[in-house]
Amino acid sequence: MNNGPREVFSTLIHPGCSIPPEASAVHHITDRDVADKPALEAVWPQVLELVEGAVLVAHNAEFDRSMLPETGRPWLCSKRFAQHLWPDAPNFQNQTLRYWLGIDIDVGLPHRAMGDAVVTAHVFQRELAAYLARGYEDDPAALFNFVAGPVEVRTMPFGKHRGQLLEEVPRDYLNWVLENVQRLDADLEWSIRRVLGKSA
Template sequence: MQKIRVVDFETTGFPEDAVRGICEVGFTDLTADWSISPTTAFLVNPGHPIPPQTRAVHHISDADVAGAPSPDAAAVALMAGMDEIDVFAAHNSKFEQAFFAGGGRRWICTYQCAKHLFPDAPGHSNQVLRYWLGIDEEMEDTERAMPPHRAGPDTYVTALILGRLLQLANVDELVRLTTAPVVLRDVTFGKHRGQKWKDLPWDYLNWVATKSDLGVDEKHTARHYLEGR
């Protein structure tokens, strides 16, 4: 029976950095009936020092990871028990996939899916959705979700968010939405911040669509409203 493995990594840098690696892994499975399994989390030795700017996020030190498993061993652990039909998920899965490809398994990005399916949310970060959706009410033990910005607790919160998404769309649809651009509702930047995309003037929409260096969702949204005029 299919399961979804929700993963999260704490790292020593961002995907675009020359030196970056995993220093903590967490995962929580949603089993075939979408019940939530116990969370697994363990430290990883990235093979290089953890810089202060990333340590400030997760507070993992070089001393903490001394003697911890290697990134290769972590990848083996992440694949353990994963059948061909199983799926990986993460909140902003592009980040996790830059460190771990998932052995050809499909991925669900709960961040991107939430932008599609929860357009009224005040934000789509893991913790904003946690409180906006009232996720704490579903938790048997809220301490399991603490502290934020550690791999294990974050996968537990994401697994609960994924459970809400699965009430609105099946696995195949969530996989599709993961790579589908979003039609945004509110402008969150620049001189039109706070306005609705549908109300923006034609020349500004055209600039976003054809000349700006904004993201895929912004360009897609601009084209969507240009085509409707």
């Protein structure tokens, strides 16, 4: 795997609606900032040209992918990659991983897409290095399989046993979760079944 050439593209987009003040409080982008900016549809052909033949890497890729039109390109989630590689990290937020890994970079304004993308790129490079250092195959298909595999959930994320190690949660409660919680997170279901000794 190699880094290859790098091209940077960034633009504000007119969202087609008013920006809520709660959102502006996070990224400091206001309606005035985007008043004369293009709609997503206007720049999307350029985006597709830039990502032609690429693998798209995003932190929490499922969310980003749901917010964008289809690209026809494969996606890889750097958050999920980190969960596999470093289960003892403080948490798996992009900026937390940046400081936990000691990535010393200037990303400009916080909570802007370009800064977040730069952090994601650096985190991903560290992930690739750690993955290969552990002897995993230097092959895109093997990497995708690794990242897509189930991630072990160690503690109960909700309910009266929230924060308790799954191994210590009463078995009848774990069985109740499997039988009654709708749209149960796939990783949590796999982890509960593993604790219970059931086939996932």
